[in-house]
Amino acid sequence: MKRNPTTLYLAAAIRDAGGHVARPGAIAVRDGRVVDAGHPNDISRRLRNTARTVELPEDLLLPAMVNAHAHLDLTHVPAVDYTGDFLAWLKQVRTARPTDFDAVGAAVAEGLRLSREAGVGYVGDIAGSVDAIRARHAVGEGLALPGVSYLECFGFDTMLDAAADRIEAWLDPLPFDVPVPGHVRGVTLGIQPHAPYSVGRTLYDAATRLSHKHIYRLSTHLAESPAELEFVRDATGPFVDLLRELGKLPDTLQATGKHPIDWLEPNLKRGRWLLAHCNYIEDRHITTLKRTGTSVVYCPLASEYFGHPEQGQHRYREMLAAGVNVCLGTDSLLCQQGVDQPMGIMPQMRRLYARDETAPELLLEMATTHGRLALEFSDTDATLRRGAPAVFTAVRIDPDDATDPLTQALTNDHPARSIHAELTDESND
Ligand SMILES: [Zn+2]
Numbered sequence: 001m002k003r004n005p006t007t008l009y010l011a012a013a014i015r016d017a018g019g020h021v022a023r024p025g026a027i028a029v030r031d032g033r034v035v036d037a038g039h040p041n042d043i044s045r046r047l048r049n050t051a052r053t054v055e056l057p058e059d060l061l062l063p064a065m066v067n068a069h070a071h072l073d074l075t076h077v078p079a080v081d082y083t084g085d086f087l088a089w090l091k092q093v094r095t096a097r098p099t100d101f102d103a104v105g106a107a108v109a110e111g112l113r114l115s116r117e118a119g120v121g122y123v124g125d126i127a128g129s130v131d132a133i134r135a136r137h138a139v140g141e142g143l144a145l146p147g148v149s150y151l152e153c154f155g156f157d158t159m160l161d162a163a164a165d166r167i168e169a170w171l172d173p174l175p176f177d178v179p180v181p182g183h184v185r186g187v188t189l190g191i192q193p194h195a196p197y198s199v200g201r202t203l204y205d206a207a208t209r210l211s212h213k214h215i216y217r218l219s220t221h222l223a224e225s226p227a228e229l230e231f232v233r234d235a236t237g238p239f240v241d242l243l244r245e246l247g248k249l250p251d252t253l254q255a256t257g258k259h260p261i262d263w264l265e266p267n268l269k270r271g272r273w274l275l276a277h278c279n280y281i282e283d284r285h286i287t288t289l290k291r292t293g294t295s296v297v298y299c300p301l302a303s304e305y306f307g308h309p310e311q312g313q314h315r316y317r318e319m320l321a322a323g324v325n326v327c328l329g330t331d332s333l334l335c336q337q338g339v340d341q342p343m344g345i346m347p348q349m350r351r352l353y354a355r356d357e358t359a360p361e362l363l364l365e366m367a368t369t370h371g372r373l374a375l376e377f378s379d380t381d382a383t384l385r386r387g388a389p390a391v392f393t394a395v396r397i398d399p400d401d402a403t404d405p406l407t408q409a410l411t412n413d414h415p416a417r418s419i420h421a422e423l424t425d426e427s428n429d
Contacts, residue, residue, distance in 0.1 A: 064121020
């Protein structure tokens with residue numbers, strides 16, 4: 001059988017979070033997968049002699065990045081200035097979000113296009129409707145990105161079985177992929193109970209139960225705002241007013257006296273959760289997150305847009321130091337105003353580097369391998385290991401500058417670009 005051709009990318013530098021670091025660097029690709037990566041001299045002579053070469057002498061090549069928390073179906077919602085009133089903001093978004101399939105599909109496709117363009121290779125999408133999941137599956141090959149589509153659910157159900165049946169009825173007919181090593185197409189299904197102020201314990205329990213039955217992924221917004229903490233602890237505050245106004249305040253609502261992470265801990269123990277935000281947590285919660293194997297997706301620019309945390313700093317570095325898997329996300333495009341490449345992960349990394357001087361290698365882990373772990377993809381994904389999908393992020397650097405290439409990429413303002421070697425190969429066959 002004739003072997004498909006190998007392509008050799010010759011770059012100014014390559015880097016992943018798993019020990020592939022070389023300057024200059026080379027990545028050999030065949031059949032859409034990495035077959036070797038390292039210093040050009042370390043790539044086997046046979047590969048070097050037979051491969052078609054692509055010269056990228058001014059680029060740092062990284063693995064494709066993971067955006068672990070996006071809202072693709074909100075891509076077309078017009079920009080809203082945040083005035084400090086989250087409820088007013090939420091109401092505006094609720095009324096402006098698309099509802100018919102074509103509008104949802106256009107928003108999802110545009111969100112994916114912006115993601116790809118910015119070097120993102122995997123998306124954990126919070127789908128506001130079943131249509132948003134269908135739309136993601138329906139996009140053309142040039143836009144498809146693997147990842148997870150979490151169906152967002154709301155409600156203060158009282159019956160566990162009924163809640164589980166309701167979610168199952170939505171998710172059952174949808175296309176479902178389980179990621180396998182090197183898979184570059186799969187979109188796995190997930191469930192996202194929205195947040196503790198819009199979802200009761202029963203629905204969280206139902207989601208947890210279904211995740212075991214069907215290998216669904218689990219996510220939720222948690223510990224995002226002081227108003228949420230007040231709602232869970234005291235059953236008072238602005239979210240009570242909002243639910244009353246919407247006619248959705250449950251009769252059964254009770255003060256729990258607990259912080260949202262303590263309140264959800266039984267579910268964190270029974271399932272593998274990805275928690276968005278965790279802007280407001282205490283020391284013991286870091287232990288809880290670590291002990292339960294819970295991942296956290298931090299969306300730095302979105303948290304800043306909403307002014308969280310109000311005091312102090314987000315505790316992502318303490319979480320990381322304690323062994324919690326913290327990855328990066330954008331949240332919705334609405335929270336990225338004025339940001340070049342608003343669906344990109346590079347702007348999130350650059351912000352953390354500029355603001356906190358977080359180590360470049362740690363930022364790369366958060367942007368790649370930690371995101372992959374959070375979405376539960378295989379351990380070659382988002383790396384340059386042999387067998388990894390040949391999808392890369394390229395960032396222009398100055399090859400003559402002695403500064404570490406990743407540090408250069410974090411401090412210059414060149415856009416990140418996607419390289420989908422698989423498609424390049426196919427188009428050349
Ligand atoms: Zn969100």
